[in-house]
Amino acid sequence: MRIFWAALVIFVLDQASKLAVVFGLNLREVGYIDIWPPYLTFRMAWNKGVNFGLFAHNSDVMRWVLIVVSLAITAWVWRWVSRSKQTKMAQISAGILIGGALGNVIDRLVYGAVADFLNMSCCGLENPYAFNVADIAIFAGAAGLVLFAADSKGKARKTP
Template sequence: MAKSKKTFSSKPSGGSLTPWLGIAAIILLVDQLTKITIEKLFAYGEDLYVTSFFNLTLAYNKGAAFSFLHDQGGWQRYFFTAIGIGAAVYIIYLLKKHAGQRLFCWALALILGGAIGNVIDRLVHGHVIDFLDFHWRGLGHFPAFNIADTAICIGAALFILDELRRVNR
């Protein structure tokens, strides 16, 4: 009689953590490469007209979204860095726990990559590097943002979509 061999799966909740961390790593890589490129090509505050509603620019944000708390004495750098690190740790926990839930994990992976990208900026530069500048016919400019911010916003939208789908089931 053959003995049955017991194995322990490393797959949490029906899926692997690897693809989600891979997505986050791609976001992080694209974010950091675009920021390095912009910093090499532009002087602070310099704009490059691209279309009637979009410029590339080099801007620094010492605060959070929409420059929230940017004019404080510097403590916000450490505060937002700690929030970003805490969020990243919690997101990795959620990814492990729910690795089989595709839309939910896509949302988390995008947010994770973006959060780490902005944390790296705060640690290395003391501010977040922004460069995407949208505006509309003299009505003003939307606050400049970057790839990390874009990934976080798309991730948040996917998270809301996932929640709406879950509620409607």
């Protein structure tokens, strides 16, 4: 049940942030809004690939391949965590990852691409890439699974 609630919270946060920024602030037309330059700007990017636009093809086939792969990974993570004896933190991490993945799947279904809008730069280095709440959740959820998942015997890993 923890997986479901964590996934739902992340999914709602992701979709609400996209609606508020991309459509509410009309970033899709404006393209760029300084929030706290250079540390945080909203920069519109329609990502047709995976992270950093990798495998971005304009073909509809790639869009559906990415949707199917995302759904397959989501189903596998849900099944693995649900069927094995996982820690509370591993269950929450799985939900966070799943919520982020489903947020990006919805974007691909509805818009044909993922709506990315967060851009952060620092220390004289300009980051050309944009990301979204779902991307953060996918990364954090995967990291949480690495850190908190129990081994095959159901024992939590010892952390230093």
